[in-house]
Amino acid sequence: MYKAVISGVGSYLPAKRITNADLEQLVSLTDDWIVSRTGIKERRVSEDSEATSDLAYPAALEAVQNAGIDPADLDMIVVATETPDHILPPVACQIQHKLGCGHISALDVHSTCVGFLSALQIAEQYIKLGTHRHILVVGADTLTKITDYSDPYTSILFGDGAGAAVISRGGEAGGAGIISTLLRSDGECFGALFVPGGGSRYRASEEHKAKMVMDGSKIFKTAVNTMTSGSEEVLLNSGYTKKDVDWFIPHQANGRIIDAVARNLSVPEEKMIKTVRYLGNSCSATIPTALCMAVKDGRIKRGDTLLMTAFGAGAVWGAALVQY
Structure with missing residues (x-):
């Protein structure tokens, strides 16, 4: 069985920023309160003319170039997103076309904030089996487009962005690569964070808005517990x-x-990669953008062991242990 290796990374962030000072004009919360409760000072926000694929494409292109391959070398594209350009077709098909790849498989993953880890696990399986050599994995979201800015407690959290990684075939044993991945779910927590309108249950309306609704207290407790347990479980499984x-x-x-x-x-604080202060919560993009930024600034180096962990609405959670 082959190793699945992260051979390249990339990211893209919209130029526009919304600071806490900007939000003070919309909600009755101060900068000090927002920072003390969320750790967020500002977040990136896409323009009205920018869709998720517009963020995903430059991140994907950078990852492919960083991997030292051509788009034609890709065997598959998996895009994790909760905010596709359209209800259908997949964003991944748009990325395939923009990159100029061949007629390869392209699909979207709908797994909330755990989307990148879900896509990573999919890529891992194909690479390890030996059926694929290079798979592009993208996490991209424009959550600000489904954020209710009349709700002070959700509007302060979310931002937009995209991150990507190329997962490639490594050697059959030893060396760098994905060590273990883990995904879990508990639908009992379904109502803690969801978008009421716009799906097949309810059309978007004044009663059922196509905007996020969240039980912050329940989300906080569940996120802490599951990200902790997921991390511990993937370590245990890996030895x-x-x-x-x-x-x-x-x-x-x-x-x-x-x-x-x-x-x-x-x-310890010095081992934790944190971007939330200046980027906010960009859903499936948070882990790959944090990874890319830490690689670019030299903190993460080849041979380092990384533990990624995430929690998302559903509820879903997961973790991945990787030697970079």
Whole structure:
């Protein structure tokens, strides 16, 4: 069985920023309150003319170039997103066309904030089986387009962005690569974070808005518990310990959630990759953008062991242990 290796990474962020000072004009919350409760100072926001594929494409292109391959070398594209350009078809098909790939498989994954890890696990299986050589995995979202800015407690959290990675075939044994992935779910928590309107249950209307609704207290507790347990489980399955991990890359949902998970796992601050202060929660994009930024600034180096963990609406959660 082959190794599945992260051979290249890329990211893209919209130029526009919304700061807490900007939000103070819309909601009755101060900058100090927002920072103390969420750890967020600002977030990136797509323009009205920018769709998710417009963010995903440059991130994907950068990852392909960073991997040292051509788009024609890709065997598959998997895009994780909750905010596709259209209800159908998949964003992945648009990325395939924009990159100029051959007639390869292209699909979207609908797995909320765990989307990138879900797509990573899909890529891992195809690569390990030997049927594919290079798979492009993208996490991209424009959550601000489904954010209710009349709700002060959700409008302060979300931002937009895209991150990508190329997963390639490595050697048959030893060396860098994906060590283990883990995905879990519990539908009992379904109503804690959802979009009421716009699906097949209810058309978007004044009563059932196509905007996010969240039970913040329940989300906080569930996110901390599941990201902790997911991390511990993937380490146990792999025979690794927390001391073996060089960098922890958590989903950037909220600064207090990240800090609570770090305390539960006894992770020192200097080992935690955090981008939430300036990017907010960009759903499936948070982990790949954090990974790409830490690679670019030199913190993450080849051979480092990474533990990624995420929680999302559904409820779903997961973790991945990777030697970069």
